[in-house]
Amino acid sequence: MFEKFSLVPPDPILKLIVEHKNDTRSNKIDLGVGVFRDASGKTPIMGVVKEAERYLLDTQQSKAYIGLAGDADFNLAMQNLILDQSVTDDRFATIQTAGGSTSLRVAIELIRKSTKDLTVWVSEPTWNNHIPILDSVGVNVDIYPYYDVINNQLNFEGFIECLNNIPSGDVVLLHACCHNPTGMDPTPEQWQEITEVIAKRKIIPLIDNAYQGLANGLSEDAFAIKLMAEKVDEMLIASSCSKNFGLYRDRAGTLTIVSENAKTNLHARSHALKIIRTMCSVPPDHGCAVVSHILNNNELRDRWIIELGEVKDRLKEMRVLLNQALNDRTADFDSSHLTKANGMFSYLGVNSEQVQEMKIKHGVYMEGAGRINLAGITKENVNALADAIIDVL
Ligand SMILES: Cc1ncc(COP(=O)(O)O)c(C=O)c1O
Known part of the structure; x- marks a missing residue:
């Protein structure tokens, strides 16, 4: 039965995760996978989630x-x-x-x-x-x-x-x-x-x-x-x-x-x-x-709204930061769309060859069509990222 199957090519984003993991450069930047990252590059567990989990651990009586x-x-x-x-x-x-x-x-x-x-x-x-x-x-x-x-x-x-x-x-x-x-x-x-x-x-x-x-x-x-x-x-x-x-x-x-x-x-x-x-x-x-x-739970709900607001604000801040870093380097690349878009992702505005070049030359990872996850940007890596973008443009 199984001999009829050919190999399914890996999902591009999962392939990208592996490539990034195997890249030994210390200055590599991951703008690929769609998870939030905080300013230290971690995908945190929300405080309210931890608290709700503790509550469930203490009170849950059945796994039926x-x-x-x-x-x-x-x-x-x-x-x-x-x-x-x-x-x-x-x-x-x-x-x-x-x-x-x-x-x-x-x-x-x-x-x-x-x-x-x-x-x-x-x-x-x-x-x-x-x-x-x-x-x-x-x-x-x-x-x-x-x-x-x-x-x-x-x-x-x-x-x-x-x-x-x-x-x-x-x-x-x-x-x-x-x-x-x-x-x-x-x-x-x-x-x-x-x-x-x-x-x-x-x-x-x-x-x-x-x-x-x-x-x-x-x-x-x-x-x-x-x-x-x-x-x-x-x-x-x-x-x-x-x-x-x-x-x-x-x-x-x-x-x-x-x-x-x-x-x-x-x-x-x-x-x-x-x-x-x-x-x-x-x-x-x-x-x-x-x-x-x-x-x-009113108290937890209020705290969740605050924590979620911090996620939203960090994404907005990174949009502004990258746009500014690019503007500081050139007037020829209009990146203002970054600040008009919402949430985790944007199309950077580069082509697939430039995406490849950024990966190979600079260790910057993003989806093939140039989708970036803003949460992969930090105050520490934004200048290197802007340099890499300008270099391939
Ligand atoms: C647009 C969109 N819809 C749906 C999903 C699915 O999310 P879930 O992980 O809850 O299945 C995602 C996850 O990345 C998404 O980006």
Whole structure:
């Protein structure tokens, strides 16, 4: 049986991690992998997470399976975080998933179960796991224009024009904030326009909410989600707690289903649960139990908001610092887009040869298309980084 398999090439980002690890240069810089790093280069465990874990260690009485939909307190707290209100409306259902990736997978399985021949539209470019997840479910995939690589800005006209031609009933996969890989998000006014077209044309939004709180604040970052939830009949929201709680390996997330009425919601939810049952039987508990304890405890929640604010501010500070360091060196390279983008990532504005050259010559590691993780920058390495960029430009 197995002799039929050829070797699957390694995931580019995982390959990059290995290359960086094996690089013996002491001044190497890792701007590749998508995890937060603090000013000392570490990926810390949040203080509130440690405290919630201690609480669970002391109080948890059983490791018996949790229910298929996960923990109701966690689901409600997450739903309130996303929709920013005390939601009692029975058009919404939130279920626990093993991180954002599983949520996306369940959402797409659900979409495919409902309609076999629709297309899911993704931004060009998009997170490098979106298309593989869509392909593995077997839905049609197409792309909508999103980013203008020449001018390092949103291609808003192209985006809207494409939306205006997407058939009704198709699904559009949107990034709620901190677009991965470009960091460039629509403005609130642009989101209004996007929402109008989506509502008018009865397109179904699937919103990937992986970075809430890392752009401009918890409520601000959910602007598009809240707006669309008001205006459209049906939508799906895949949320991740990997980045905003730093719980990457603990696999915490939710899927929120928005539908026309209570009956359709109940039915859609039951199918999502059936998908989860065959996928992992029941969702994992630990990360979600940590989040639930934090969100349902006023003191811990307040402290989490402060800690998350520090993550957001550090990313913003590194954007300003790199832009400044580049401006100090040349007037020929406009890097102002770095300070207009949000969250962990930006396209630097270099080509793939320059990316390779930076790796080989300077030990600076980034994804092939020139996506950088701002969290890999520190006050200590920013000047060397700017020198390396100028050298390859
Ligand atoms: C845009 C986007 N969506 C979803 C995810 C999935 O996150 P998780 O680790 O929770 O599966 C990521 C993680 O990098 C991401 O960047």
